[in-house]
Amino acid sequence: MWFDFRNWTPDRLAGQLRDIGVVPGDRLFVHTxxxxxxxxxxxxxxxxAAYLHVLGPHGALFxxxxxxxxxxxxxxxxxxxxxxxxxxxxxxxELARKQPGVIRSASPTHSxxxxxxxxxxxxxxxxxxxxxxxxSPLDRLQEVGAKVLLIGCGFESCTLLxxxxxxxxxxxxxxxxxxxxxxxxxxxxxxxxxxxxVEIIPGCSRGFPKFEAPLRQDGLIRDGRIGKARAMLxxxxxxxxxxxxxxxxxxxxxxxxxxxxxxWLRREQLQHPPR
Numbered sequence: 002m003w004f005d006f007r008n009w010t011p012d013r014l015a016g017q018l019r020d021i022g023v024v025p026g027d028r029l030f031v032h033t034x035x036x037x038x039x040x041x042x043x044x045x046x047x048x049x050a051a052y053l054h055v056l057g058p059h060g061a062l063f064x065x066x067x068x069x070x071x072x073x074x075x076x077x078x079x080x081x082x083x084x085x086x087x088x089x090x091x092x093x094x095e096l097a098r099k100q101p102g103v104i105r106s107a108s109p110t111h112s113x114x115x116x117x118x119x120x121x122x123x124x125x126x127x128x129x130x131x132x133x134x135x136x137s138p139l140d141r142l143q144e145v146g147a148k149v150l151l152i153g154c155g156f157e158s159c160t161l162l163x164x165x166x167x168x169x170x171x172x173x174x175x176x177x178x179x180x181x182x183x184x185x186x187x188x189x190x191x192x193x194x195x196x197x198x199v200e201i202i203p204g205c206s207r208g209f210p211k212f213e214a215p216l217r218q219d220g221l222i223r224d225g226r227i228g229k230a231r232a233m234l235x236x237x238x239x240x241x242x243x244x245x246x247x248x249x250x251x252x253x254x255x256x257x258x259x260x261x262x263x264x265w266l267r268r269e270q271l272q273h274p275p276r
Contacts, residue, residue, distance in 0.1 A: 009044045009228060014051035021225030021234045025057035027148055028119070030139070030161070030237070031064045033093035034153030038228025045096045048228075053116070061117025063124075063142065065160055066094045070109045072184040072196060079188040079195075080109035090158075106138055109185035109197060111160070113138045119145075128187075133163040133203050140164060143237040153230030156209040156216075161237060162255075163203035165244035171252045176270050178204040179262035205264050208257035212244055219243055 023029060029052070040048055052062045069087050070080040078084065082105055086094040098105060098114045105114040106124040111132035115124055123141045130136045139161055149161055156162060166174060177183070185197045216222055216235070221243060223234040248255060253271065256264040 009040045009047055011047045011050040011054060014048050014227065015055050017225060017227050018051060018055045021227070021232055022223045023055050023148070023150070023234065025055065026059045027056055028061045028142055028145060029056060029063065029148050029150055030142055031062065031150045031152065032154055032158040033064070034091055034230060035093045037153030037230040040228040042092070042096060045093070046100065049097060049100050056117060059118050061115055061120045061123070063113055063115035063120065063138065064094050064097055065090055066098050066105055066112045066114045068110065068112060069181065070186050071202070072182040072186050074181065079186040080112070081188040082107070108132050109187040110199060110202060131167070131201055132199065133160060134167045134201060137164070143241050147237045149235050149237055149240065151233045152227045153232070156212050157206050159206070159209060160203070161241060162206065162209050162212060162244055165241055165248055166203070167201065168241070169245045169248035169252070171248055172271055173204070173253065173256070173267040174201055176267045178202045179266055204267070205257050205261050207259055207261060208255045208264065211255050212247065215247060216240065216243060
């Protein structure tokens with residue numbers, strides 16, 4: 002059945018969130034392919050209001066606002082608090098970060114944003130942590146029992162799986178990521194630019210859909226719809242622990258199988274390490 006786009010009210014969207022398993026008090030990290038929801042940009046405030054209504058006064062909403070601000074990346078200017086999100090992560094983060102009350106972490110490459118109880122504490126100090134590593138916002142969220150919601154996208158969008166790579170200590174963790182100089186850049190007052198070495202920059206995630214089948218087999222995915230898009234809800238900690246175990250069993254098995262330069266380079270360097 003087809004619905005008029007104008008019918009995506011906060012109440013209707015809130016009902017879909019409840020149906021998939023979002024409850025009051027949840028801390029929820031959301032990845033959204035807005036186009037597949039068929040929710041028009043003009044109704045994004047309705048989706049945002051639905052989250053806040055369902056999560057309630059003691060819950061919190063989070064989402065990625067990555068900019069990938071690295072030295073030498075012409076399309077990724079130095080990071081500042083109001084820098085637009087990189088288009089590769091979709092339009093939702095850029096629209097959502099501008100909603101009243103949202104705050105943003107200060108990672109120059111993989112910032113996150115949030116609103117709700119405890120959001121400031123989760124996001125604090127991200128500029129001093131790895132983009133996706135110990136004490137990053139995602140790490141803090143999984144420790145407090147948060148959930149991750151994928152809307153209109155698959156596990157290729159799930160940044161939490163980069164945290165699994167970190168904890169699994171995959172052998173390619175410190176190898177180069179094609180197109181990214183491991184030096185982040187942030188804008189300073191007065192127009193100066195600060196360069197910040199980054200020990201680990203998360204790489205390609207196009208192989209991450211391979212996680213879905215074993216995660217489903219373990220019963221870790223709840224299915225539903227948000228708007229017209231397929232959605233998957235997972236508890237972060239069980240998802241993270243399962244992904245770590247899979248990576249430890251098959252460390253390079255979740256690199257992608259396309260012509261991706263990053264995954265090719267990582268396989269090549271693992272097979273033929275420099276002398």
